[in-house]
Amino acid sequence: MSAPESAPREEGIDAAAARAAEVAARHADAVDREGQLPDQALQSLRAEGLLGLLVPRRFGGPELPLRDVVNVCRRLSEGCAATGLIFAMHQSQSAVAIAHAGDSDWHGGLLARMAAEQLLVASATTEGATSGGIRTSACFLDQQGDGLHLHKAGAVISYAPAADVFLVSARRAEDAAPSDQRLVAVLREQIALTPHTPWNPLGMRGARTDRYDLAVRCGAEQVYAEPFSVHMSQTMLPTSHLLLGAVWFGIAVAALGRARNFLRHRNRGGAPLNPIANLRLAEGETLLQQMHHSLAACMALYEHPGRATGTERLVAFNTLKVGASELVVRITDIALRICGIQGYMEPGDFYLSRHIRDAHSAAVMVNDDRILGSLSTVVLAGPLDRDL
Structure with a gap:
């Protein structure tokens, strides 16, 4: 694959993101209806050079700050949440590959x-034997004469058919403890994927999240030196929650935007003012502000980690994810109440079925209860009062 003709920074990342978002929005309904990958949007992301935004300059990338990438993610998600989700997951995995390349x-x-090639990076860190938990592994890295072998069963992987690189977690060796994990970067030609029965999910249908058995043969040099727990705490957790927060924020903005357009259309048509609907629109805006402020606060914390302890950062990023996943559902529900039957029925300019279904994915993608369970002991031991 040839490199994009121009880097996004040269002509403006906003223009490149706008073009990709327009393509994503144009095909969003078909992607959702047919449960297919957003191929046209992915082609546009590659053509615009948006997949390699975080790659450092010394490796040929634009080395944009995560803040810029989060804003692109939000913009894509307003038009097609599945495209935004793929972009978010890819950029989170890219951040790991960059931060821990050594x-x-x-x-x-x-x-x-x-x-140069705008490779799409996917995650294969779950496993059937661990019930979806990613902090332990059953599979292990097996060094043999012809290279490193790895067999993993029941891994849940998003957009696998489109991915060029997979970051796969496993135990360091056969005799290693379940939590003694390493991460290995595997190229498409080095992995064999055997799909289970395809899923037919409620929302985020274009992300094509399915379960696979995978067999890998690669080189030992492709294993990252640091333990997977370091990748998780230093890079994967903060970047994934910020990027996913941008996805949920984009869904909420799009849904409330449709509700506002509905009210404007109704008013222009001469219908009597509906003060209750106007009140609900204002309520939705207050919740959007909460999402925005939470994202902005955590972004500042990411950019200036010295302002908080490690525990404070852990709590902040995890509560961002849980809070955003709850707020997006509330905002899409408010939008539906404003639009009424026109938000409930398809097709039309104001229907909200896709937004509502996509919003409900937020709480179950990295399950909120799992996150709250891990936070419970931290909250029990720590102070609740804190200065601004």
Whole structure:
């Protein structure tokens, strides 16, 4: 695959993101209806050079700050949440690949390819044997004479048919403890994926999240040096929650935007003013402000980690995810109440079926109860009062 003709920074990331978002929005209904990958949107992301935004300049990328990438994610999600979700997951995995490449020639070469070829990176960190938990593994890295082998059963992977690179977690060795994990970057040609029965999900249908058995044969140099727990705490947790928060925010903005357009259309048509609907629109805006302020606060914390302790950062990023997943459902419900039957029925300019179904994915993608369970001991031990 050839490199994009121009980097997004040269002509303006906003213009490139706007073009990709327009393509994503144009095909969003078909992607949702047919449960297919947003191929046209992915092609546009590649053509615009938006998949390699985080790659450092020394590897040929634009090295944009995460804040810019989060804003692109929000914009994509307003038009097509499935496209935004794929973009968010890809960029979170890219952040891991960048932050933990170290001085490895192989991983440095991968980063150069990610920028030049606009490779799409997917995660394969879950496993059937661990019931979806990613902090332990049953499978292990097996060094044999012809390379490193890995067999993983029941991994839940999104957009696998479109991915060029997979970051796969496993135990360090056969005799390693379940929590003694490493991450390995695997190229498409080095992995064999055997799909289980395809899922027919309620929402985020275009992300094509399915369960797979996978068999890997690759080189030992493709394993990241640090434990997977380091990747999780330092990079994956904060970036994924910020990016996913932007997805939920984008859904909420789009849904409330349709509700506002409905009221404006109704008013222009000469219908009597509906003060209750106007009140609900204002209520929705207050909740949008809450989402925005939570995202902005956590972004500042990401950019200035010294302002908080490690525990405070852990709580902040996890509560961002849980809070945003609850707020997006409330906002899409408010939008439906404003639009009434026109929001309930398809097709039409004001229907909200896709937004509502996509919003409900937020609480079950990295299940909120699992996150709250891990936070419970931290909250029990820590103070509740804090200065601004």
